[in-house]
Amino acid sequence: MYSIRNTANPYIPSQPEPTRQDPVHAAVVSGDSQRVLQLRAAGWRANVLDGARRSPVDVLDTMRGIDNRSYSGMRQALLQSLNPTAPKGYTKPETLHGSPWGLEILVSGALKGGVNDEKGGAQSLNGKVFFSDRTPQADTDTTTRQNLRTKARTYAQGHVSVSASASSRAQQHRLTQIIGQTLDKGMPLSLSERGGVLRVSDPGNIQQEAAAWMESFLHDKYIYGKSALPLLAAPLEQSAKALKLPGKLTLKSEHGPDQVLEGAQLQSFYKMAAGGLRKSLEGGKAPYLSMLNQGTVVPVVFGFDKVRNLGSHGIQSMITKSYSYYSYQNHDHPLSGSANGGRLKEVEVRSLADLATLYLGCEVKGARLPDDVLVRIKGAKRDKAEYLAPGQLKQFRANVLAQAAAHSPDRGARPLRKQALRDLQQINTTLRSHDLRAYLRSPEAHVRKA
Structure with missing residues (x-):
């Protein structure tokens, strides 16, 4: 509807x-x-x-x-914003869009619908650009939606209960890294006593089917129940021990007899499956910032001026049978605005640590935050939002990039865009561990030695 x-x-x-x-x-x-x-x-x-x-x-x-x-x-x-840290006369966004794909949006310069796999329930609209705007959510509401920012922040988390969600794919990537690094170091994989089954529909495409099996296994066994979360940033030995794979795997096919994989054959299969899935995720199936952040999504909320002539899509509650309405448009939305308005004016992240990851990702991918966009920091509900002045942002970015160069394997001899993802992940972890409030001041005073 x-x-x-x-x-x-x-x-x-x-x-x-x-x-x-x-x-x-x-x-x-x-x-x-x-x-x-x-x-x-x-x-x-x-x-x-x-x-x-x-x-x-x-x-x-x-x-x-x-x-x-x-x-x-x-x-x-x-x-007008009543927040004392907001610039004088600053007006709040009228339309918001939250996404775990914040860096990809900045790289493309637009909100794009249907770029990644279609997902959503039976009543969803796929391939559209959705907004949280100042309109009522239900026909019975007496106010415009009161959770304007909350909805956008929720979408920015990328949490959906399917394996194709941004959050699941972020964690899948980190778990496949753990499997790959364990094998690369000559360490044994942790195996359970239970076996697994892979029903092979195309024996000639076993690599793709192995990657699909690994995706389903990691999501169902570890991600859906949230048991993957403690493994994402844990030391390799600890996470490798906790990540248990089936002790044997039976390949079933209509084209031949069953094949049971054990021992070295099973290890080779897991290496192929994890490597294939990781390659797919790094090829664009997972948000880059979430991979840079070792499997944890970096939510970004984009705040725009009013966007006119939006469509309204109704989703009916299975319990109350009432409709909730969500605003969308059929076409891409440039960050600079369109004939219907909607110029980007604000970017919100949860913390200075997330902002550091965003700046690091921007440098790697050749993107920039527009100079006229205000940056807003809003973490826990109890925390007051903080707006960063242009001068603070300039100093913060300079410090982030200086520290990233100082902690790169070659001490900045090569640009960040040429560094391996594993090295960039370590740089990101180091940056996030620093006193980032000090980064808002001059670079010379706070650059640490590696």
């Missing part, structure tokens, strides 16, 4: 009646921007819907006879 929702209303009452005499609506109708600021400072939110199911911002956008100066002042009053 979906429809196109246009914000412009062909019939615009000159004096829209606010729901329950909401004072913010009343202040907008009367053109009193100072009153709006006072109300917001006192705890009133500019998200209540009027009788025509319009928010105060919607009412402002449809008001007739308002001059540009008054319009800008009222919009500023409605959307």
